[in-house]
Amino acid sequence: MTNSTTLAVAQLGPINSGESRESVVSRLCALLQGAADAGANIVTFPELALTTFFPRTWVEEQEDIDQFFESSMPSPATQPLFDLAQQLNISFYLGYAELTEDGRRFNTSILVNGEGRIVGKYRKIHLPGHSDRKDAPFQHLEKRYFEIGDLGFPVFTDRGRRISMCLCNDRRWPETFRVASLNGAELMLLGYNTPVHNIHWQEPEHLRMFHHRLSLQAAAYQNSLWICAAGKAGEEDGSVLIGGSCIVSPAGEIVAQTTSTGDELIFAIADFDLGEHFRRNIFNFAAHRRPEFYGAITDPRPGRVTDADVE
Ligand code: CDV
Numbered sequence: 094m095t096n097s098t099t100l101a102v103a104q105l106g107p108i109n110s111g112e113s114r115e116s117v118v119s120r121l122c123a124l125l126q127g128a129a130d131a132g133a134n135i136v137t138f139p140e141l142a143l144t145t146f147f148p149r150t151w152v153e154e155q156e157d158i159d160q161f162f163e164s165s166m167p168s169p170a171t172q173p174l175f176d177l178a179q180q181l182n183i184s185f186y187l188g189y190a191e192l193t194e195d196g197r198r199f200n201t202s203i204l205v206n207g208e209g210r211i212v213g214k215y216r217k218i219h220l221p222g223h224s225d226r227k228d229a230p231f232q233h234l235e236k237r238y239f240e241i242g243d244l245g246f247p248v249f250t251d252r253g254r255r256i257s258m259c260l261c262n263d264r265r266w267p268e269t270f271r272v273a274s275l276n277g278a279e280l281m282l283l284g285y286n287t288p289v290h291n292i293h294w295q296e297p298e299h300l301r302m303f304h305h306r307l308s309l310q311a312a313a314y315q316n317s318l319w320i321c322a323a324g325k326a327g328e329e330d331g332s333v334l335i336g337g338s339c340i341v342s343p344a345g346e347i348v349a350q351t352t353s354t355g356d357e358l359i360f361a362i363a364d365f366d367l368g369e370h371f372r373r374n375i376f377n378f379a380a381h382r383r384p385e386f387y388g389a390i391t392d393p394r395p396g397r398v399t400d401a402d403v404e
Contacts, residue, residue, distance in 0.1 A: 096366045098254055100280075101133035102321050104338035106355035107329035110145045114170035117143050120356055121187075122177050127358050129181040134207075134252050137321040139338075140188035140217075140261045140284035141200065143171070145330050147190075148222065148234045149288070158238065162192035166203060166211065179209030184251050186321075188260060188284035190238070191216070200239045202258045202284060206251050213249030215258035216242030219266050222292070231332065233292050235262075246273040254280050254365065261285035264308045264322070267315070268390065274316035275378065279368050281312075283322045289333040301335050306347065314345030317371035319363045327354035343368035 103124040108117055121138060128136045141147070147161045166189065167175045178185055184206050191201035200220065204213035220241055222233030246269060248257050257273035257280070264270075264283055273281060287305060289298050305322075313320045319342060326336025339350040340361040349359040375381075389395040 094362060094364050096369075097362050097364050098135065098252055098280075099131075099133045100319065100321050100340055100361050100363050101128035101131070101136045102323045102338045102340055102349070102351075102359050103128065103136050103138050104323055104336060104351045104353075104355075104357045104359070105139050105142060105325045106353075107325065107327045107334070108143075108145050110330050112145075114143055114168075118170055118174055121174050124356060124358055125174065125177055125181065125183060125185060128360075129183045131358070131360055133360060134184060135254075135256075135280075135282075135321070136183060136185040137282045137323040138185060138187045138284060139323045139325045140202070140286050141190060142188050142284060142325075144190070146286040146288075146325065146332070146334070148238055149232055149330070149332050151232055151234065159192070161238075162190040162198060164192045164194075166191070175205060175209040178205055178207060182207040186258060186282040186284065186323075198239050199242055200235060200260055201242075202260055202282070204249055204251060204256060204258060204282070212251055213247065213256065213258065214244060215247070215260070216240075216244050217260040217263060218242040218246075219262045219269070221262040231290070231292060233288075246276060246278075248273065248276045248278045256280045256282060258282050261287065264312065265304070267312065270312035270316040270318060274318060278316075278318060279365055279372075280363075281316075281318050281320045283309075283320060285322065285324045287324060287335045289335055302337050305335065305337055306339070309339065309341045310345040310347065313341040313343055314371070315376065317343045317368040317376050319343060319361075319365070319368060326351070326357075343371050 188202045191199045200217035220235040222235045224236040257278035351357045
């Protein structure tokens, strides 16, 4: 395979409250080292990969909220990960809570290249949950803790690949992948934290994993993308996360998936000619797309109006 890149996904087991950044970063470094030892070029870590998934908790005091955010990247605690990436010449995607210099807060991911330099940033656009649901049995407060991302779905070049990024709930929205693909992406990196239980209804548990895979497999195929999806898994601070990290090919097939609920690496030698085949034929956008009929997609007031405060 001449046009290939070795992709790794690094699933994380739980990060319970009280685990220090230093401890989490040493877990990330062990995974990065393992990925490099296996010959991987690009590693994907989960969403909010430095802390517990704190949006499940109502936190009152600002200073208690601030402990989950990074005001610089790399920070002193994450510097070892950047140094190791440079030493091993390996790229990585990392999700974290970003606090900007002017006090704005985003659910963010970055792409770091093999020189340990940030070459891309994405801020989560499809924030699920609500901003205040004290009546609920548990919370999903992303709308309270984060602003809607303001960077769109940009594409970055690293290792000769056109790479886009998204975060968790973004994967349920076909627009995420279509816009990235229209922008030229051939590889999508995704981190997520998906709880087994749904805050809004007694959803049968198996549907969470089914919809996760359904979304990724359809998106990969319809947009000629390789997708690396890295989740957190297992019971974290009393909430069970689905895990099920995987790598999906542009044919829509899952080519690697995790089998545990802990820290685990999976790999795929990704043939990028496969995506090119779909891009040139069945999904040749220039030849076959009919955007003149898609106006409702970008119309903010289409026929069907939905409740904004749902997951
Ligand atoms: N972190 C997330 O965005 N989680 C959502 C849940 C709340 C549905 C997800 O799409 O998995």
